[in-house]
Amino acid sequence: MNILTMLWKNLWGGSRTLRFPLRPKVTQRYRGLVQFDPELCTGCAICKFRCTSRAITYQAGKGEFTWGYDPGQCTFCGRCVEGCKAHALSQESECPPIYLHTGELKKTYTVARKAPAPKAAPAAPKAAPAPGAPKLAEAPTTGGTQ
């Protein structure tokens, strides 16, 4: 009989779903659309590398690069934001907008490549390792781990 009481309450207690186009409230940590800040982006393309749904595109050009984002393909996993060392990416804490045509929300930015930052003054030379100490492995210059 408990289920009948529950059904009765549901019947008169209003619905918990919303009629289109109303959207539910979200928490502050909600992962919505990815926001791109061209001022901060260094063009490292780590975000493209980390994007498993291929929502982020990156094309390198002469003195500039093109960064694209298609929310229609995005799964809002947030891996691109996590991996962005320059903090150029963030996620909106609201539901993604409703769109009617494929690629309607797609955005593309062409950003001029910034000049490399001047090298810092060389640090004081380290003391030479002891002759018997093990040699440290060098960091890879290309590629990387996911």
Next chain:
Amino acid sequence: MNMTTALARLLIFPGILFAVPAAWFFLWVERKAVALMQGRIGPPFMQPFYDFVKLLGKGTPPRSGVAGALMRAWPLIAVSTAAGAVGLLPVLPASGGFEGDLILLLALLEIPSICIIAAGFSSRSLFGEIGSAREAVLSVSYNVVFLLAIVSVAASQHTFRLEALAQMPPSPLRWLGILAILICLPAKLHLNPFSLPNAEQEIYSGPMVEFAGPELAMWELSHGLEWVAATGLVATLVAPHITLWWVAAMVFVALSFGIVLLLSAIAAATARLAIDTTVRFYWQCTLIFAVLAVSSALFMRLKS
């Protein structure tokens, strides 16, 4: 019943012209009622109609050979037999009919189920075949009870003519039979807790899995018409005899609506049962009930 009356009943009221919008309406009532009882908004009023039109506009995958022709034929047969079953219902007073039309109605009500079984096997899909096998087992289980209940109702009133049954005052035995029919309706209409042949999550709607476009639209329409015919049969047996035709028609619609609400409440309150539990329910629990009803009806008939 002459040819004109028969055609008017089949094509106008309570046939296709009434039954098709009624089918969409009942499908909407069922979906909306279940949604409200589950705390959801549910579909808008016109949704079943929109679904039908949308499906009509879609294409179907090309199928050749006998299997393809059969897959196109099954939904059409199901729709036409379900519409025929609705056309036989004696909704209006003095609507005619013939001796034995109850048996024809039962046969027509059963054909959509047979079409579903055949369609699942014709589709050669694993999920379709599982759904068809389940539908066949379910059909064997509930039909014994359903037919015994109908026989008990007919035997208690000494006739197999629908109009005569509708005009007679209901006896206690008839109520017993109506109750047994009501127990079978969720299985006949694939509602919870007996929705296992078309389980969406487990077997992707079973026999319907390979159907798309206009064929699927026809299946949906046939399902809606089954709703109208099955609830209409109970409404006919329950409704009091009224001579004014428009009052009779309104009472028929109101009673059918009430039965749809009752079945929706049962569907919302229960979860899907496994096939062995379903078979056990009908063969162990309900069959005794139906046998009692039919034996009492026969005993009363012999006594009178």
